[in-house]
Amino acid sequence: TIIKTLLENPKLIDTVLDYIDDRHFSFHKDEFLLLLKQKSDHPKLISILLNSDIKTYTEEELKNELLIFLIKYYEQELKNIVKSKDISFQEKSFKIRKYKDIISRLKRGELAIYE
Numbered sequence: 585t586i587i588k589t590l591l592e593n594p595k596l597i598d599t600v601l602d603y604i605d606d607r608h609f610s611f612h613k614d615e616f617l618l619l620l621k622q623k624s625d626h627p628k629l630i631s632i633l634l635n636s637d638i639k640t641y642t643e644e645e646l647k648n649e650l651l652i653f654l655i656k657y658y659e660q661e662l663k664n665i666v667k668s669k670d671i672s673f674q675e676k677s678f679k680i681r682k683y684k685d686i687i688s689r690l691k692r693g694e695l696a697i698y699e
Contacts, residue, residue, distance in 0.1 A: 586649060587615050588632050589641045591624060596646060602697055603650055608657050647695055655690045658683050
């Protein structure tokens, strides 16, 4: 739905790119990259546009969806960090605190740029 909204309302792309990029997508990453490359005639994007089951958001609904999208993303990142054995304890502790703080702020409705 984020992708369809951006296809139908390209002026929102810069707003969305302030908060997310392709690394945030587990699914539909290819479609997001096609959108950014302005390949709106690509069959994958055309199928999204033509699918009436996919909702298009208003700007306010899009911001709310971005909050939900980012919460899910950072919750998954938090799970991955907790399970990770490839980073030091200090780095793991830092990232756990960082992601918990980001999730908390997102749940309060703070849509901000998080690195």
